[in-house]
Amino acid sequence: MNMLPKHSADATTAEEGIAIQEEQAKFDSTAATELAMSNTLLTPRFYTTDFDELDAIDVSPVREEWDALIAQMLADPNKGHFKKNEDWDHVDWDGMEPGLKKEFIDFLISSCTAEFSGCVLYKEMKRRGNNPDITQLFQLMARDEARHAGFINDALREAGVAVNLGFLTQKKKYTYFRPKFIYYATYLSEKIGYARYITIYRHLEEHPEHRFHPIFKWFREWCNDEFSHGEAFALLMKTDPKLTSGKNVWWIKFFLTAVYATMYVRDHQRPAFHAALGVDPDWYAHEVYVKTSELTKQIFPVTLDIDHPRWQKNLERLHHANVQIADAKKQGGVAGKLAQLAGSAKAGLAFVTLFTIPVKKHRVPDSPRLEPVY
Ligand SMILES: [Fe+2]
Ligand SMILES: [Fe+2]
Secondary structure (H helix, E strand, O other): OOOOOOHHOOOOHHHHHHHHHHHHHHHHHHHEEEEEHHOOOOOOOOEOOOOHHHHHOOOOHHHHHHOOOOOOOOOOOEEEEEEEEOOOOOOOOOOOOOOHHHHHHHHHHHHHHHHHHHHHHHHHHHHHHOHHHHHHOOOOHHHHHHHHHHHHHHHHHHOOOOOOOHHHHHHHOOOOOHHHHHHHHHHHHHHHHHHHHHHHHHOOOOOOOHHHHHHHHHHHHHHHHHHHHHHHHHHHHHHHHHHHHHOOOHHHHHHHHHHHHHHHHHHHOHHHHHHHOOOHHHHHHHHHHHHHHHOOOOOOOEOOOOOOOOHHHHHHHHHHHHHHHHHHHOOOOHHHHHHHHHHHHHHHHHHHHHHHHOEEEOOOOOOOOOOOOO
């Protein structure tokens, strides 16, 4: 008989990890799954792409770095890491301030959905492809994301909610992205994910009194996984110089702006969560942008000018417009609709203003490989 390992942390493939989660799904809550199902500009989406085009990538130009990265991932230093152990302190969910509890659960559900979104995309690539290099990489990345999503779900279950991942796979809407957009978006989300997790981890190392939940103790190993995934996408892009030159530089700028702006707006929706962590969301955003920009110089010839006078001002405008849209939706009726339109126009203008800030140009190194040093 084929025995499953007991915990998704020990699973060596994404399929195993998901099967273990499926076993537990009977306890998972409809409300959390519904939240994970929702599709707005700000909620994590599921993606699909042209898998044949991805499968056709030849990694020979980066063979040496590629083999080193794959060997590192095969060694699997984080196997068994993503599960509760004696470091997992008791969480007093009932005693948690309701505003914080709501925002934190929302944070966990959104993080779980994002992790699982990566898992589903990577797993599908592995399943559809024939190229041994590509399928091996995507199988390894899907393995990691399944563990991450499973671990967040463990934390959610303690609060009496959890996302039904099997249901999500079947029912959530998939957005089609051309492969090159998958590279830009996924590369950035892996690198910004690393920067976000390590910034919180380092902050809580200095201020352990703000660590209101044990999951943050796992963030260092966690972000190292995301770091490797980002490295893999940097290598994939390196195989084809066209991807990071010519008019594609405009696409890179667009994705940088969209990813940074989305993070800003999303984080500012969670004031109680950031207050509990002792983190000013504006400081946090800037820290994450600085780190991410430094990292993306490994492959992108441009970074955003995050110190430009229009930058912070228009991020704030975007955030306020987003609050206005949310309030108008609640209000409803004709007045609500009009206020919603006005909010959308403001948001659009703020985004365009951000996008038109001149970029900073860089010379990209011959070898993109980096180590996680933050
Ligand atoms: Fe992940
Ligand atoms: Fe990842």
